[in-house]
Protein backbone atom coordinates (compact mmCIF):
# COMPACT_ATOMS: atom_id res chain seq x y z
CA UNK A 1 0.00 0.00 0.00
CA UNK A 2 1.35 3.40 -1.01
CA UNK A 3 2.14 5.86 1.79
CA UNK A 4 1.38 9.01 -0.22
CA UNK A 5 -1.32 11.02 -1.88
CA UNK A 6 -0.43 9.95 -5.42
CA UNK A 7 -3.13 12.25 -6.80
CA UNK A 8 -0.60 15.08 -6.84
CA UNK A 9 2.76 13.44 -7.53
CA UNK A 10 4.42 13.32 -10.95
CA UNK A 11 7.48 11.17 -11.65
CA UNK A 12 9.88 12.43 -14.31
CA UNK A 13 11.97 9.60 -15.79
CA UNK A 14 15.02 10.86 -17.66
CA UNK A 15 15.86 8.43 -20.47
CA UNK A 16 17.45 10.65 -23.12
CA UNK A 17 21.09 9.78 -22.48
CA UNK A 18 23.24 8.07 -25.09
CA UNK A 19 24.87 5.45 -22.86
CA UNK A 20 28.46 6.07 -23.99
CA UNK A 21 29.97 4.29 -20.97
CA UNK A 22 27.75 1.24 -21.47
CA UNK A 23 28.89 1.14 -25.09
CA UNK A 24 25.94 -0.66 -26.71
CA UNK A 25 25.76 1.78 -29.62
CA UNK A 26 22.08 2.53 -28.89
CA UNK A 27 20.54 4.85 -26.28
CA UNK A 28 20.87 3.17 -22.89
CA UNK A 29 17.13 3.28 -22.16
CA UNK A 30 16.64 0.83 -25.07
CA UNK A 31 19.29 -1.67 -23.94
CA UNK A 32 17.66 -4.99 -22.93
CA UNK A 33 17.76 -6.18 -19.33
CA UNK A 34 16.27 -9.66 -19.29
CA UNK A 35 13.30 -9.54 -21.67
CA UNK A 36 12.65 -5.80 -21.54
CA UNK A 37 14.49 -2.52 -22.16
CA UNK A 38 15.89 -0.62 -19.19
CA UNK A 39 13.19 2.05 -19.55
CA UNK A 40 10.41 -0.54 -19.17
CA UNK A 41 11.88 -1.72 -15.87
CA UNK A 42 12.09 1.87 -14.61
CA UNK A 43 8.48 2.68 -15.59
CA UNK A 44 7.15 -0.58 -14.11
CA UNK A 45 9.04 0.11 -10.90
CA UNK A 46 7.25 3.46 -10.62
CA UNK A 47 3.86 1.88 -11.35
CA UNK A 48 4.54 -0.86 -8.80
CA UNK A 49 5.35 1.74 -6.14
CA UNK A 50 1.91 3.29 -6.66
CA UNK A 51 3.08 6.83 -5.92
CA UNK A 52 2.47 8.59 -9.27
CA UNK A 53 -0.52 10.32 -10.83
CA UNK A 54 1.65 11.09 -13.89
CA UNK A 55 4.82 9.66 -15.39
CA UNK A 56 6.65 11.99 -17.76
CA UNK A 57 9.48 10.38 -19.74
CA UNK A 58 12.23 12.29 -21.58
CA UNK A 59 13.63 10.30 -24.52
CA UNK A 60 16.10 11.23 -27.28
CA UNK A 61 14.40 13.35 -29.98
CA UNK A 62 13.58 11.34 -33.13
CA UNK A 63 14.14 7.92 -31.49
CA UNK A 64 11.28 6.04 -33.15
CA UNK A 65 12.07 2.76 -31.34
CA UNK A 66 11.91 4.34 -27.88
CA UNK A 67 8.75 6.22 -28.89
CA UNK A 68 7.20 2.85 -29.81
CA UNK A 69 8.33 1.32 -26.48
CA UNK A 70 6.70 4.32 -24.75
CA UNK A 71 3.39 3.65 -26.54
CA UNK A 72 3.25 0.20 -24.92
CA UNK A 73 4.28 1.55 -21.53
CA UNK A 74 1.69 4.33 -21.85
CA UNK A 75 -1.02 1.70 -22.29
CA UNK A 76 0.14 -0.08 -19.11
CA UNK A 77 0.17 3.23 -17.24
CA UNK A 78 -3.33 4.05 -18.46
CA UNK A 79 -4.57 0.70 -17.12
CA UNK A 80 -3.17 1.72 -13.73
CA UNK A 81 -4.89 5.13 -14.00
CA UNK A 82 -1.59 6.97 -14.43
CA UNK A 83 -1.20 9.76 -17.03
CA UNK A 84 1.79 9.05 -19.31
CA UNK A 85 3.60 11.82 -21.15
CA UNK A 86 6.63 11.63 -23.46
CA UNK A 87 8.90 14.60 -24.25
CA UNK A 88 12.07 15.16 -26.26
CA UNK A 89 15.08 15.19 -23.94
CA UNK A 90 17.84 17.80 -24.02
CA UNK A 91 21.59 17.96 -24.53
CA UNK A 92 22.33 17.09 -20.91
CA UNK A 93 20.47 15.51 -17.99
CA UNK A 94 19.35 18.87 -16.55
CA UNK A 95 17.89 19.93 -19.89
CA UNK A 96 15.98 16.65 -20.10
CA UNK A 97 14.55 17.22 -16.60
CA UNK A 98 13.59 20.80 -17.53
CA UNK A 99 11.80 19.61 -20.70
CA UNK A 100 9.80 17.09 -18.67
CA UNK A 101 8.97 19.58 -15.91
CA UNK A 102 7.33 21.81 -18.51
CA UNK A 103 4.82 19.00 -19.23
CA UNK A 104 3.86 18.18 -15.65
CA UNK A 105 0.08 18.48 -15.29
CA UNK A 106 -1.69 21.36 -13.54
CA UNK A 107 -2.61 20.46 -9.97
CA UNK A 108 0.62 18.53 -9.38
CA UNK A 109 2.27 19.51 -6.10
CA UNK A 110 5.26 17.17 -5.84
CA UNK A 111 7.63 15.65 -8.39
CA UNK A 112 10.21 12.88 -8.26
CA UNK A 113 13.04 12.84 -10.78
CA UNK A 114 14.27 9.33 -11.54
CA UNK A 115 16.96 7.88 -13.84
CA UNK A 116 15.83 5.27 -16.38
CA UNK A 117 19.34 3.96 -15.74
CA UNK A 118 18.30 2.77 -12.24
CA UNK A 119 15.92 0.01 -13.37
CA UNK A 120 15.77 -2.07 -10.18
CA UNK A 121 14.92 0.65 -7.66
CA UNK A 122 12.64 -0.90 -4.98
CA UNK A 123 9.22 0.52 -4.05
CA UNK A 124 10.48 1.19 -0.54
CA UNK A 125 12.80 3.91 -1.81
CA UNK A 126 9.96 5.72 -3.65
CA UNK A 127 7.86 5.43 -0.50
CA UNK A 128 10.59 6.83 1.77
CA UNK A 129 11.06 9.84 -0.54
CA UNK A 130 7.28 10.36 -0.73
CA UNK A 131 6.91 10.13 3.04
CA UNK A 132 9.57 12.82 3.60
CA UNK A 133 7.78 15.11 1.10
CA UNK A 134 4.51 14.50 2.90
CA UNK A 135 6.27 15.36 6.18
CA UNK A 136 7.21 18.80 4.85
CA UNK A 137 10.54 18.40 3.03
CA UNK A 138 10.71 20.45 -0.19
CA UNK A 139 13.72 18.46 -1.42
CA UNK A 140 14.67 14.89 -0.48
CA UNK A 141 17.17 12.45 -1.92
CA UNK A 142 17.92 8.77 -1.27
CA UNK A 143 21.55 8.00 -0.45
CA UNK A 144 23.89 5.36 0.92
CA UNK A 145 26.93 5.65 3.16
CA UNK A 146 30.11 5.22 1.12
CA UNK A 147 32.12 2.08 1.70
CA UNK A 148 35.41 3.08 0.02
CA UNK A 149 37.80 5.62 1.50
CA UNK A 150 37.50 8.76 -0.65
CA UNK A 151 40.47 11.05 -1.42
CA UNK A 152 40.62 14.49 -2.99
CA UNK A 153 43.42 14.84 -5.53
CA UNK A 154 45.13 17.34 -7.80
CA UNK A 155 47.54 16.96 -10.77
CA UNK A 156 51.16 16.30 -9.77
CA UNK A 157 54.48 15.20 -11.28
CA UNK A 158 56.72 12.45 -9.92
CA UNK A 159 59.90 13.99 -8.43
CA UNK A 160 62.51 12.07 -10.46
CA UNK A 161 60.95 11.61 -13.90
CA UNK A 162 58.36 14.37 -13.91
CA UNK A 163 55.75 11.80 -15.02
CA UNK A 164 52.27 13.28 -14.70
CA UNK A 165 50.14 11.61 -12.04
CA UNK A 166 47.83 12.90 -9.31
CA UNK A 167 48.59 13.43 -5.66
CA UNK A 168 46.33 13.24 -2.62
CA UNK A 169 45.43 16.56 -1.03
CA UNK A 170 42.90 15.31 1.49
CA UNK A 171 40.81 12.52 2.97
CA UNK A 172 37.32 13.76 3.85
CA UNK A 173 35.67 12.12 6.82
CA UNK A 174 33.59 9.20 5.56
CA UNK A 175 30.99 9.86 8.26
CA UNK A 176 29.78 12.86 6.28
CA UNK A 177 29.92 11.37 2.76
CA UNK A 178 26.92 9.85 0.99
CA UNK A 179 26.52 8.28 -2.46
CA UNK A 180 23.38 9.80 -3.93
CA UNK A 181 20.71 8.03 -5.96
CA UNK A 182 17.32 8.69 -7.54
CA UNK A 183 14.33 9.13 -7.28
CA UNK A 184 14.94 12.64 -5.93
CA UNK A 185 11.73 14.23 -4.63
CA UNK A 186 10.75 17.90 -4.63
CA UNK A 187 7.96 20.33 -4.10
CA UNK A 188 7.18 21.10 -7.78
CA UNK A 189 7.35 24.89 -7.42
CA UNK A 190 10.74 24.61 -5.70
CA UNK A 191 12.23 22.42 -8.43
CA UNK A 192 10.89 24.68 -11.18
CA UNK A 193 12.42 27.69 -9.41
CA UNK A 194 15.73 25.82 -9.05
CA UNK A 195 15.83 25.03 -12.79
CA UNK A 196 14.98 28.65 -13.67
CA UNK A 197 17.82 29.83 -11.40
CA UNK A 198 20.19 27.39 -13.14
CA UNK A 199 19.65 29.28 -16.40
CA UNK A 200 21.77 32.08 -14.85
CA UNK A 201 24.78 29.78 -14.22
CA UNK A 202 27.96 30.28 -16.25
CA UNK A 203 29.04 27.40 -18.50
CA UNK A 204 31.59 26.01 -16.03
CA UNK A 205 29.12 25.94 -13.12
CA UNK A 206 26.45 24.41 -15.35
CA UNK A 207 28.84 21.66 -16.49
CA UNK A 208 29.38 20.59 -12.85
CA UNK A 209 25.66 19.96 -12.24
CA UNK A 210 25.05 16.22 -11.94
CA UNK A 211 21.74 16.05 -10.10
CA UNK A 212 18.64 18.13 -9.31
CA UNK A 213 19.43 18.42 -5.61
CA UNK A 214 22.48 20.56 -6.50
CA UNK A 215 20.13 23.09 -8.09
CA UNK A 216 18.03 23.30 -4.93
CA UNK A 217 21.21 23.59 -2.82
CA UNK A 218 22.13 26.60 -5.01
CA UNK A 219 18.87 28.26 -3.90
CA UNK A 220 20.01 27.85 -0.29
CA UNK A 221 17.11 25.48 0.51
CA UNK A 222 17.43 22.39 2.73
CA UNK A 223 17.83 19.02 0.99
CA UNK A 224 16.92 16.07 3.24
CA UNK A 225 18.34 12.57 2.92
CA UNK A 226 16.53 9.23 3.28
CA UNK A 227 18.00 5.73 3.11
CA UNK A 228 18.65 4.57 -0.46
CA UNK A 229 19.10 0.96 -1.56
CA UNK A 230 21.95 -1.10 -2.98
CA UNK A 231 19.36 -2.35 -5.53
CA UNK A 232 18.99 1.19 -6.91
CA UNK A 233 22.47 1.21 -8.47
CA UNK A 234 22.86 3.02 -11.78
CA UNK A 235 23.55 0.92 -14.87
CA UNK A 236 26.52 2.88 -16.18
CA UNK A 237 29.12 0.33 -17.32
CA UNK A 238 28.95 -3.20 -18.79
CA UNK A 239 29.70 -4.63 -15.33
CA UNK A 240 26.62 -2.88 -13.90
CA UNK A 241 24.48 -4.50 -16.59
CA UNK A 242 25.92 -7.93 -15.72
CA UNK A 243 25.00 -7.34 -12.07
CA UNK A 244 21.47 -6.26 -13.02
CA UNK A 245 21.05 -9.40 -15.18
CA UNK A 246 22.22 -11.57 -12.28
CA UNK A 247 19.75 -9.86 -9.95
CA UNK A 248 16.87 -10.53 -12.37
CA UNK A 249 17.69 -14.24 -12.41
CA UNK A 250 18.19 -14.59 -8.67
CA UNK A 251 16.34 -14.19 -5.39
CA UNK A 252 16.61 -10.38 -5.68
CA UNK A 253 14.31 -10.41 -8.75
CA UNK A 254 11.98 -7.38 -8.52
CA UNK A 255 8.27 -8.14 -8.14
CA UNK A 256 7.17 -6.39 -11.37
CA UNK A 257 9.03 -8.94 -13.54
CA UNK A 258 6.57 -11.57 -14.81
CA UNK A 259 7.22 -15.28 -14.57
Ligand SMILES: Nc1ccn([C@@H]2O[C@H](COP(=O)(O)OP(=O)(O)OP(=O)(O)O)[C@@H](O)[C@H]2O)c(=O)n1
Nearest residue numbers: 014015016017018019020021091092096116117
Ligand atom coordinates in the same frame (compact mmCIF):
# COMPACT_ATOMS: atom_id res chain seq x y z
N1 LIG B 1 20.97 14.35 -22.19
C1 LIG B 1 20.64 13.45 -21.25
C2 LIG B 1 21.65 12.74 -20.52
C3 LIG B 1 21.27 11.81 -19.57
N2 LIG B 1 19.94 11.57 -19.37
C4 LIG B 1 19.52 10.53 -18.42
O1 LIG B 1 20.09 10.74 -17.16
C5 LIG B 1 20.24 9.49 -16.48
C6 LIG B 1 21.62 9.39 -15.85
O2 LIG B 1 22.58 9.56 -16.87
P1 LIG B 1 23.71 8.51 -17.24
O3 LIG B 1 23.57 7.25 -16.52
O4 LIG B 1 24.99 9.24 -17.18
O5 LIG B 1 23.28 8.16 -18.75
P2 LIG B 1 23.98 8.52 -20.10
O6 LIG B 1 24.17 10.00 -20.22
O7 LIG B 1 23.16 7.85 -21.13
O8 LIG B 1 25.40 7.76 -19.95
P3 LIG B 1 26.81 8.14 -20.55
O9 LIG B 1 27.29 9.34 -19.76
O10 LIG B 1 27.62 6.92 -20.32
O11 LIG B 1 26.60 8.46 -22.02
C7 LIG B 1 19.99 8.39 -17.52
O12 LIG B 1 18.76 7.74 -17.25
C8 LIG B 1 19.98 9.13 -18.83
O13 LIG B 1 19.12 8.59 -19.82
C9 LIG B 1 18.97 12.28 -20.08
O14 LIG B 1 17.77 12.05 -19.91
N3 LIG B 1 19.36 13.22 -21.00
Ligand SMILES: C[C@](O)(CO)[C@H](O)COP(=O)(O)O
Nearest residue numbers: 093115180181182210211234
Ligand atom coordinates in the same frame (compact mmCIF):
# COMPACT_ATOMS: atom_id res chain seq x y z
C1 LIG C 1 21.49 11.86 -10.68
C2 LIG C 1 22.51 10.81 -10.35
O1 LIG C 1 22.07 9.54 -10.77
C3 LIG C 1 22.67 10.77 -8.83
O2 LIG C 1 23.65 9.84 -8.50
C4 LIG C 1 23.84 11.08 -10.98
O3 LIG C 1 24.37 12.27 -10.48
C5 LIG C 1 23.80 11.09 -12.50
O4 LIG C 1 25.10 11.32 -12.97
P1 LIG C 1 25.57 10.90 -14.44
O5 LIG C 1 26.94 11.44 -14.59
O6 LIG C 1 24.56 11.53 -15.35
O7 LIG C 1 25.57 9.42 -14.47
